Amino acid sequence: MSLTAMLKTAASGLNAAQMNLRVTSDNIANVNTPGYVRKQVDQAPLVVGGRGMGVEILGVSRVTDQYLQTASLAASSDASRWSAVSQYLDNAQSLFGNPSDESFYFSRLDDIFSAFAASADDPSSSLLRSQAISNVEDFLAETSRINTQFAELGETVDAKLAADVNRINDLLAQINQMNADISRAKLTSGDASGSENIQAQLIDELSTLMSVQISSKPTGGVIIRSAEGLLLSGEGRAATLSYNRTATTKGYIAVEPENGSGYPQPIQVKGGEIRGLMDLRDTRLPAMVEQLGEFISRGVEQINAAHNKSTSSPPPKVLNGRDTGLDLPSAVGGFTGKTTLAILDKDGLVQSTVDIDFDAGTMSPGGAFTPANFLTSLNTAMGGAATASFSNGALSIAGTGDNRIAIDEGTSMKAGRAFSHFFGLNDMIRSSGMISYETGLKGTDPHGFTAGDTISFRLAQADGKPIRDVTVTVPAGADMNDLLTALNDPATGVGQHGQFTLDAKGGLSFAGNPPQNATLSVTQDLTSRGSGGPSMSQFFGLGAVERAGRSGRLSVDAAISQDPMRLSLATLDLTVAAGKPAVTAGDGRGARLLAAAGDVTTNFAAAGALGPVTMTLTRYAAEFGGSIGRQAQEAETRAKAAEAVNAEANARRQAVEGVNVDEELVRLTTYQQAFNASARMIQAARELFDVLNNMI
Template identity: 45%
Template sequence: MSLNSIMNIATSGMSAAQTQLRVVSDNVSNVNTPGYIRKIADQQAWAQHGVGTGVEITRIRLATDRFLQAASLNAGAEAGRQNVRYELFDRIQSLFGDPGADSGFFSQIDSMFAAFATSAENATSGPMRQDAIYKTQALFDESARIAKQIQAVREDADGRIQSAVERTNSLLEQIEKLNVEIAKANVVGADSTGAETAQAGLINELAELMDVRTTPRSVGGVEIRTGAGILLAGQGAARLEYTRGGAVSSESAFDDIWITEPNSQRRPLSAGLASGEIKGLMELRDVEAPAAADRLAELMTRLADELNRAHNASSSVPAPTVLNGRNVGQSLETALEGFTGRTTITIVNDQGVIQNSADIVFSGGTMTVNGVAATPATFLATLNGQLGGATASFVNGVLSIDAGGTNGVAIADDATTPSNKAGRGFSHYFGLNDLVSTDRLALYDTGLTPASLHGFTPGETLTLRFNDAAGTKIRDIAVAVPAGAGTVAELLTALNDPATGVGRMGTFSLDAKGELTFTGRGDPAPTMSVQEDRTTQVPSGVSMSELFGIGGVRASRADGFSVRGDIVKDPAKLALAQLNLGVAAGTAALSKNDGRGARLLAGAGQNATAFSAAGGAASGSMSVSRYASELSGEIGGKATIAKNRATSAQALYTEASARRTSSEGVNMDEELVLMTTYQQAFNASARLIQAASEMYDTLIGMMR
């Protein structure tokens, strides 16, 4: 081996050691830099014709561990998902307050019933009446506030989704730019570790927004896809699109997030999205918050209905001169069909003495008024003929009875065979003496049967949107009201038609109380919402979705209830007495001291009530008080579960990050050992050069 070869070999050793020392120096200086990944200078031996000619640095790379990186990215995505779910659901729980505190929402329910019980002890006390009315109104005001705040949480989640989409687009653009820089550096053999470190930090941030999978590219850099395989970066940057404003209320669905891949293929992002902050926000916005709103709405609807049941069975003293019902969403003829039992409408003077009465007996689709036969079509005229000057009318779906002059109207069902349709008496069904009113239809057990006339005009359309379990739109289906006799059976057939209806998505069915329900096909079944409703029922003016509670209409009911305005203004109109039909002629049938109506109101929370399925809870019969207790426990339980999941996910992310950092981060002890090793290698190479130099000097001296 020549001296020149020795010099070249030693020089290559010094150069390699110098490069390695520079890498160690960079590592040591960044020991406290967050996200810094340790560099490694790989070296290999040079050889020509089987003879060693020195050493070279083949590349400078990052000390990455693909397994630990994947584990950290997955854990980060799940932590992002669970943290945001807990954060927002905790806000929903806080809206209801502490169940054990007097100011909590569920405690207000007990306080209201207690106020009515107090009123029963002294039915003539104005302050006690006022207190009961105030607490009832305060309860419904609080439910309205909670319902609006739940919607506000949904809108907040939606705003954060938009921000996350914008941040995702920015990250993908930066990651793709770094891919180009890394590829260029690799082509010319330059150090690309700085760009790779920056890219790794961006990928970590992206993983907290959505679940991603990374694959190294042969030219350098990475290819990134979602867990479902949607290409995000590596062949160009994908672009996400989202526009807020898709759902302005709890009744409508939000729009999809669309992603355009680098190959220009456009698809919804939610398809296959498994974790990440965006997934958590979508779950809270589209599933958990609507479920809480739906349960609250069902509770307040049944609470209002039970209060109205008691109030319709009672009367104020003196009796009101006019009873105005609620919109039943049907024609009078259809509404009267299916009634059974017996009820009595009386006209009383200001002393509570009956002046006239109409005894109505329902039986098998026929009826009599004071023994005079009537049909649903002739009922109103027959009733007016028997009321002796009082007037009953039916306009826009609302039944009203006006006593005329200074007299009042009081209604009572027969004690043995009370009137009944869909579980409600005559006055209760029409809402003639409701305590709690609402600005929309809230009861969907309509009492309709397949043979009932629906009242919608043929050709009117209802457009329904179906989404899969991830929230991705499957399709929109417009169903037209069919021509024919106009029966509910025909409407059901049109809705369930596999070709022109929703038959391929699920089935609509009508139960014994006239409640229309939808059962989706598949597991998981698709969810349904109303995209557009162009139907109008005659004569009530309500739409099909409002009448039957289709889509998200049910979840919006909680903010529409209030105590009847005339009762709020005059507590004396609170119905705390009951009509006594057994008194002798000329004797008062109503007494101011009668508190039986107040006892009915106080016990309304203990009545067995048929609750509809809501917010993931199955339908069933239970008391309002028990339902409130179960809802209270469910809200608290879900918040606790969300907290535990967030804590566990964060702990797993912390552990995965720690293990990754342990492998990829800078260890000062290791770097000091390497520094000593490379320094010694440098010194050894320098000594070789010195030795070769001395040998050169000797040879030159011998030649002189």
């Protein structure tokens, strides 16, 4: 080996040792620096002309493990998702109160039935009546409060989602900028680890917000894509994401078009805090609100059913029904069984009765009737002692002079409700809108909507990503079957992705086709049933917004609230002897019916965590309260499990990427000795040169 080769070899070793010493010193100095990844010098033998000429420095790299990094990011994403879900479900559960407290929401229902039971023992007590009414009002007010706070909780989640999306946009832009810095350092064989560490921290934060696909660039840096492969950051640009949601549709994340031209491109988000928040906003919280609406509406139905079977003492002069949303022929059509309308004086003595047989289509007195002439026939049968009217979907019956009205519902039935209950003639609890969507309509009944009116739907995947927007025009065909055909048309309706069906009680519902199992939202509804009647979504309860609104529009009938003696705690008894009152002040049988309303078997539609079930109201209350607790507990358990996995993944990643002081000290000693060895080699070459020079 020539002296020149010896010197070059020693010099390269000296440079390599210096570089390794510098890198090792950096590692030791940053042993406790968050986000710092251990560095190493990449080197290789330097061969010239087939002979070794020392060592070549290729650059400085971070010590990472791609598999552990991917596992850590995935675990972090999952932990953030379930942490968000657990936090907000815990908040949602707290809205109902503590089950051990007297103020617990579901305990208030028992208080109502206990108050009615107490009234049955002393029906003439104004104090007991007032207490029962107060308990009902408190329950309705508490329901409205919870419903309102659910809406506020949803708005909080919306604000958090918007803030997270803004932060994601900042991170994507910074990650893209770091790519340029890393590439420049790589091209000059410089130390890019500082920029890479900063970029890695940005990626770690990004993974807590949303799940992404990450791949390395050959020139340094990373490329970030969405689950379906849409570019988010890298290749010299960063995407801008947006959170898109309306009051009636599910939210989704989209990539905004460049230069503002074109349409946002929806993307899938499978993990991260964003996924947890979107699940809360569009699935979990709305499901709870819908279940609250189903619970309260069925509870109100049972209380009103018992109240319609009863009457006050003395009976009321006027019975005003609710807006059924139907025209009178459609409302009367489909009834079965018999009912009796009684006209009484102020002392409860029967003056006359009208027996209505829906099966035979007759009234006594009066003879035959049809749904079309029902009102005329009823007024004729009452002979001027009372009058009936129908306006804006509501039936009203008023006594003439001081005459009073009471109804024995008998065996009458339509869509699961007796005559007085179906029309809401003696409802204790009133609603400013529809609370029951079991219309009683059959496929051959007229749908009543104006031909040419439109209703628009959005079909979406379970995660909120839109599939298709559809606008359906009310057909010229007048029957419900015609309307169903238009709604389910594969080309102009929802038929490609699901089907609307009409059940035996006249309820309209949508179910998505597998495997997508699309969900449906109402984006615009310009329909009306008749002139000024309810829209299609209001009438049938289409869309989560309409069903969620049920909980906030209930109140005790104003007349009953102002005068507790109007509370119907008695019953009409048509079996009494002539000259005896059919309604008496001391009768508490109506109060007992109200007290037992919670034990009546009821059909509940699928809502929230519960499918369609048949059980008592009190049992459903227990199931509902339990499901809320189970969901919160399940989310907390999953959050703890995900956090444990995340901690383990980070620990294993840190074991590879982190700095071990003992190992670095060993390396420091090794490179110091290597430096000394290279220096000794240079000294030896100098001494040999001096010897050779002296020999000349």
